Amino acid sequence: MDGEQVQELPDVLHEWIEARAEETGRSREEVLARAVTVARLIDDHDEALGDAAPLDGAAGTSTGELPERIADLTARVDDLDAELDEKIDDVRSRVIQVKREADAKAEADHDHPKLREATESVDDLRPNSTTWGRTSSRSGRTSPSWRSRSTPASRTTRRS
CATH class of the missing domain: 1.10.1220 (Arc Repressor Mutant)
Structure with missing residues (x-):
């Protein structure tokens, strides 16, 4: 040819x-x-291609194969979805566990001087740093009040 x-x-x-x-x-x-x-x-x-199955007209699928393949793919997607949900739940549980362990180990009156200094330097860079303010802790040290901005009740309990 x-x-x-x-x-x-x-x-x-x-x-x-x-x-x-x-x-x-x-x-x-x-x-x-x-x-x-x-x-x-x-x-x-x-x-490398192997033998091709005969095709059904214009659909391009072998006889009866498409519904079976769709069912298989749907089952695989469902399995992967369930596996992903399980892994997300595992990670969520582990994060909660680690946080609780960290909270239990930390003293209630502990301080993070480097973090405090970093937030103070960021406050100094802000054009309107007064909106962030400071609150006094029981130890007499000041700390950023950004945590207390969520509700008025939390502001009053933190400042006392």
């Missing part, structure tokens, strides 16, 4: 080329060139 040119394509192929060109916005020549390129790739790598 090398060097042999086909003058006419069957009507079915003409219709497919026209429809594909219209769908993709490509010229008929581009569609045909791409189809030939794909055919050449298939020929070059035929052994």
